Amino acid sequence: xxxxxxxxxxxxxxxxxxxxxxxxxxxxxxxxxxxxxxxxxxxxxxxxxxxxxxxxxxxxxxxxxxxxxxxxxxxxxxxxxxxxxxxxxxxxxxxxxxxxxxxxxxxxxxxxxxxxxxxxxxxxxxxxxxxxxxxxxxxxxxxxxxxxxxxxxxxxxxxxxxxxxxxxxxxxxxxxxxxxxxxxxxxxxxxxxxxxxxxxxxxxxx
Amino acid sequence: xxxxxxxxxxxxxxxxxxxxxxxxxxxxxxxxxxxxxxxxxxxxxxxxxxxxxxxxxxxxxxxxxxxxxxxxxxxxxxxxxxxxxxxxxxxxxxxxxxxxxxxxxxxxxxxxxxxxxxxxxxxxxxxxxxxxxxxxxxxxxxxxxxxxxxxxxxxxxxxxxxxxxxxxxxxxxxxxxxxxxxxxxxxxxxxxxxxxxxxxxxxxxx
DNA sequence: CCACTTTAATAACGATTGCTATGGAAAAGA
DNA sequence: TCTTTTCCATAGCAATCGTTATTAAAGTGG
Numbered sequence: 001x002x003x004x005x006x007x008x009x010x011x012x013x014x015x016x017x018x019x020x021x022x023x024x025x026x027x028x029x030x031x032x033x034x035x036x037x038x039x040x041x042x043x044x045x046x047x048x049x050x051x052x053x054x055x056x057x058x059x060x061x062x063x064x065x066x067x068x069x070x071x072x073x074x075x076x077x078x079x080x081x082x083x084x085x086x087x088x089x090x091x092x093x094x095x096x097x098x099x100x101x102x103x104x105x106x107x108x109x110x111x112x113x114x115x116x117x118x119x120x121x122x123x124x125x126x127x128x129x130x131x132x133x134x135x136x137x138x139x140x141x142x143x144x145x146x147x148x149x150x151x152x153x154x155x156x157x158x159x160x161x162x163x164x165x166x167x168x169x170x171x172x173x174x175x176x177x178x179x180x181x182x183x184x185x186x187x188x189x190x191x192x193x194x195x196x197x198x199x200x201x202x203x204x205x206x
Numbered sequence: 207x208x209x210x211x212x213x214x215x216x217x218x219x220x221x222x223x224x225x226x227x228x229x230x231x232x233x234x235x236x237x238x239x240x241x242x243x244x245x246x247x248x249x250x251x252x253x254x255x256x257x258x259x260x261x262x263x264x265x266x267x268x269x270x271x272x273x274x275x276x277x278x279x280x281x282x283x284x285x286x287x288x289x290x291x292x293x294x295x296x297x298x299x300x301x302x303x304x305x306x307x308x309x310x311x312x313x314x315x316x317x318x319x320x321x322x323x324x325x326x327x328x329x330x331x332x333x334x335x336x337x338x339x340x341x342x343x344x345x346x347x348x349x350x351x352x353x354x355x356x357x358x359x360x361x362x363x364x365x366x367x368x369x370x371x372x373x374x375x376x377x378x379x380x381x382x383x384x385x386x387x388x389x390x391x392x393x394x395x396x397x398x399x400x401x402x403x404x405x406x407x408x409x410x411x412x
Numbered sequence: 413c414c415a416c417t418t419t420a421a422t423a424a425c426g427a428t429t430g431c432t433a434t435g436g437a438a439a440a441g442a
Numbered sequence: 443t444c445t446t447t448t449c450c451a452t453a454g455c456a457a458t459c460g461t462t463a464t465t466a467a468a469g470t471g472g
Contacts, residue, residue: 011470012418037242037328040460050421052462057419061460112326119385120318120326122243134389165398168391172382172399179325179381180374183340192371193378199406217440218448246430256451258432267430 019057022047026058027068032110034117035065035129065118066132072114073136080143089151093144093170094198100174101190104181113178137175141167156204166201173197225263228253232264233274238316240323241271241335271324272338278320279342286349295357299350299376300404306380307396310387319384343381347373362410372407379403 029046030038058064086092104112118133144167151157177190235252236244264270292298310318324339350373357363383396
């Protein structure tokens, strides 16, 4: 009862579709319409792959979504590296927010944030999907916290900095921008929100 | 083909359920699980009313949701009055955010914001439900903008205040707090986010 | 060319979706 | 009591849901 295409297979009919390309289409569809509110037939239409092939290649709908979620979230290490590279924690978070503002209003992608859609997704059966999205957010939060702590230790930020509050604010603003983007807000509006949310950051010590 | 119970009816079997109470239960169910991801059978279970009675009393699922949405949002005039009563626009918005933080983490109600769930709801068929939620947000935004403009005119806020950015920020923080609440954040965390988002507000002139 | 392996396509599965037709029960007015 | 009006409950509608069994097709290794 082997269902997945074994990586080291030597024979058999080859896949007629690009697995990675199909996953990308699935991600965009989930991004547009959410997890539960995207049907398998929506996915077959978008991916150009029939249902049995989707099940053979990805397992089931939930696994396909979780794989799409990982693809959307990307490698946390990349975010961590980018934030370490920024001159200050403040710059790092500002960049993160501005990138989100641009991502949520991109022309080639759906509006808003896939993680935000997943969080709002409703029924009890989708609890583990919500948890997966929450987990991604927790990872991002931890990276922000860590970057702020570096700046407190190195000097630019005062010891009394409310680290967790700033991280939670950044997270909330990000997810809030997703809602505004879905409402039709343009890129400039979101960038203004991102900048306005940074005004309250503590001033550098020196 | 009269379906709704006419307000001025003189005879006939009386309703066996309290319409207002049933609507309240429906609102809580939608609040918990979103629009599309709440089924009619979820509603019948929560409301204690059979499907045909729901349809007779409320029309269809969409109309029931929209009525629940209006009940959730309340009278915009109340918000407007509350904000006019606050000594400054800053206090008014701070109160709004703190009230949201408390609402989203209430014990007797689902976590998060019903409007946020509605915005994220997915399929194209639910576009008008999304629009209805967006409309409520636009109303709130307009009230915030108006209150800030009053303070600019009366003096407490400088002429150069970025009115729309502050209003959009408040909206984004509100909807973002909803996501954090859904992730399990506690009331104190949300209140910290609310306060942190206000730190950047311009200082009073005098 | 023949086995063997794997994917593709068709068709359908049972379950659930939103919604409603039908028939009888419950109240009020005559 | 009888008629009229309205609502409740059962049962079921067509459609879609996520998923899969079945069979044909397309490759590789011998």
